[in-house]
Amino acid sequence: MAGHSGRREKEESKGTQCLVCLSPLVLLFVCLPTLAPAATYSGGAGTAGSPFLVSTVEDFRAIGDSSADWDKRFKLTQDIDLSDCNEANLRMIGHWVMLGSNANRPFTGEFDGNGKTIFNFRYKNMTDDYVGLFQHVTGVIKDLRLVRATVVGNKAGAGALVGYLDQGSVVECCATGVSVSGNNRVGGLVGSASGIVSTSYSSGSVSGVSYVGGLIGQAGSGTVALSYSKAQVTGSENVGGLIGLTLKEDSFVNSCYATGDVKGVLYVGGLIGQISPGKVSRCYCAGKVSGSQSVGGLVGSQRALADVQGSLWDTQTSRQTTSAAGTGKTTAQMKSETTFRAVNWDFFNTWSICEGVGYPIFLWQIPSGDLRCPDGVNFTDFVWFAANWRNRDCGVFNYNCDGADLDVSGVVEFRDLAIFAENWLASM
Ligand SMILES: [Ca+2]
Numbered sequence: 001m002a003g004h005s006g007r008r009e010k011e012e013s014k015g016t017q018c019l020v021c022l023s024p025l026v027l028l029f030v031c032l033p034t035l036a037p038a039a040t041y042s043g044g045a046g047t048a049g050s051p052f053l054v055s056t057v058e059d060f061r062a063i064g065d066s067s068a069d070w071d072k073r074f075k076l077t078q079d080i081d082l083s084d085c086n087e088a089n090l091r092m093i094g095h096w097v098m099l100g101s102n103a104n105r106p107f108t109g110e111f112d113g114n115g116k117t118i119f120n121f122r123y124k125n126m127t128d129d130y131v132g133l134f135q136h137v138t139g140v141i142k143d144l145r146l147v148r149a150t151v152v153g154n155k156a157g158a159g160a161l162v163g164y165l166d167q168g169s170v171v172e173c174c175a176t177g178v179s180v181s182g183n184n185r186v187g188g189l190v191g192s193a194s195g196i197v198s199t200s201y202s203s204g205s206v207s208g209v210s211y212v213g214g215l216i217g218q219a220g221s222g223t224v225a226l227s228y229s230k231a232q233v234t235g236s237e238n239v240g241g242l243i244g245l246t247l248k249e250d251s252f253v254n255s256c257y258a259t260g261d262v263k264g265v266l267y268v269g270g271l272i273g274q275i276s277p278g279k280v281s282r283c284y285c286a287g288k289v290s291g292s293q294s295v296g297g298l299v300g301s302q303r304a305l306a307d308v309q310g311s312l313w314d315t316q317t318s319r320q321t322t323s324a325a326g327t328g329k330t331t332a333q334m335k336s337e338t339t340f341r342a343v344n345w346d347f348f349n350t351w352s353i354c355e356g357v358g359y360p361i362f363l364w365q366i367p368s369g370d371l372r373c374p375d376g377v378n379f380t381d382f383v384w385f386a387a388n389w390r391n392r393d394c395g396v397f398n399y400n401c402d403g404a405d406l407d408v409s410g411v412v413e414f415r416d417l418a419i420f421a422e423n424w425l426a427s428m
C-alpha cells in the first residue's frame with residue numbers, strides 16, 4: 001500500500017472529481033471511499049528519507065491499526081503519554097499468532113524513537129503469546145525510551161518494548177520503571193529475543209514463572225551487547241538479572257551487566273539463570289541472588305557448549321560464593337579497574353569506572369556534565385565546571401577545558417551552563 005500522505009493526496013483528488021459527478025448514484029459510489037477515515041500521521045512518506053512522523057497519541061495508535069504500514073519507516077518527533085490507552089483502544093504493533101502461521105505479521109520496518117519518550121504504556125493480554133508495545137518484530141527499533149510501562153501477559157513472551165524480537169534489532173532503547181509480569185519468556189525490555197539487542201537498558205520489576213530476565217526473558221540466536229539491567233527479577237526457574245535463559249550455541253552475550261536482585265527457585269543467576277548453551281564475554285553482576293537449587297552468583301546452570309570468559313560477580317552483595325561459571329570477587333575488587341583489566345576489559349572504548357566508588361559502567365552511559373567521579377552530575381562536577389568558567393582556550397589539548405566546554409565551541413559559557421543544568425542529577 002502507498003504511504004499515508006500519498007493516499008491522502010489521491011483521496012483529495014477524488015473529492016474534486018465528485019464536484020463534476022452527474023448521477024447521484026455515481027456520486028455516492030465515487031465519494032464513499034473518501035468517507036472512510038484514513039490513518040494519517042504528522043507527515044512523511046514512510047521512507048528512509050522521509051519517515052512517517054509520529055507526534056501524537058493518535059499517530060501512534062494509527063500504527064497498530066495499519067498493518068500495511070508495518071514495513072515502513074517511522075520517527076517519533078514528540079514525547080507521548082499513553083495514559084489514556086490500554087488493550088481496549090490500542091493495538092500492539094506487529095502481529096503474532098503461532099509458529100508457522102500465515103497470519104504472523106511482524107513489524108519489518110524501522111521505528112526511530114529519536115531520543116523521545118513514550119510514557120505510561122499499559123497493556124494486559126492473558127490469552128495471546130507475546131505482549132509488548134511491539135508484539136512481533138523482525139525490523140529495527142532504535143533510540144526509543146519507555147518510562148513506566150506496565151505489561152501483563154500469561155502465555156509465552158512479555159516485554160515492555162517487544163514481546164518477540166524474531167531477528168531484527170533493538171538498539172539504544174530503554175525501559176525504565178517497568179512492571180512486566182507474565183508466564184514464560186518474560187523480560188524487562190524484550191520477552192524473547194533473537195537478532196541484536198545493543199546499548200539498551202531496563203529498570204523496574206520483572207516477574208514470571210520461567211525464562212525470566214531483567215532485560216530479556218529468553219535469548220535465542222543473536223547478540224546482546226553493551227546493555228544492562230537494574231530491574232528486580234522474580235521467577236521460578238531459569239531466572240537471571242539480565243537474561244533468564246540463553247538457548248542457542250550462537251547466543252552471544254558480550255559486555256553487559258546486571259545489578260538488580262534476583263529471586264527464583266531453580267537455575268537462578270545474578271546475570272543469567274541458565275546457559276543452554278551460549279557464549280558470555282566480559283559481563284558482571286552485583287545484585288542479591290537467592291534460590292533453592294542450581295543457584296549461582298553469575299550463572300545458575302550451564303550445559304555443555306557454554307563458554308564464559310572474563311566475567312565476574314560480587315560475592316558479597318550477591319551472597320553467593322559459587323557460580324556455574326565466572327569468577328567471584330569481593331565488592332572492593334569489583335570497584336577496582338585492575339580487577340577488570342586483568343581479564344582484558346577495555347576502559348578506553350567501552351567501560352568507565354569510578355575507582356573505589358562504583359562498579360564499571362559503559363562510556364555511552366555517562367551524561368553530558370558528568371565531568372568527574374563519582375558517577376552522575378552533581379556538585380563535584382559543578383566545581384570542575386565553575387573552575388573552567390569563561391575559559392576561552394578550550395581544545396583537544398586540554399580535553400575541552402576538562403570537559404566543561406560541553407558543546408565543544410572552544411569557550412565555556414552560558415550554552416555550556418544550560419547543558420550542564422539540563423543534566424543536573426542525571427544518572428545519580
Ligand atoms: Ca560526577
Ligand SMILES: [Ca+2]
Binds near residue numbers: 405406411412413416
Ligand atoms: Ca562551549
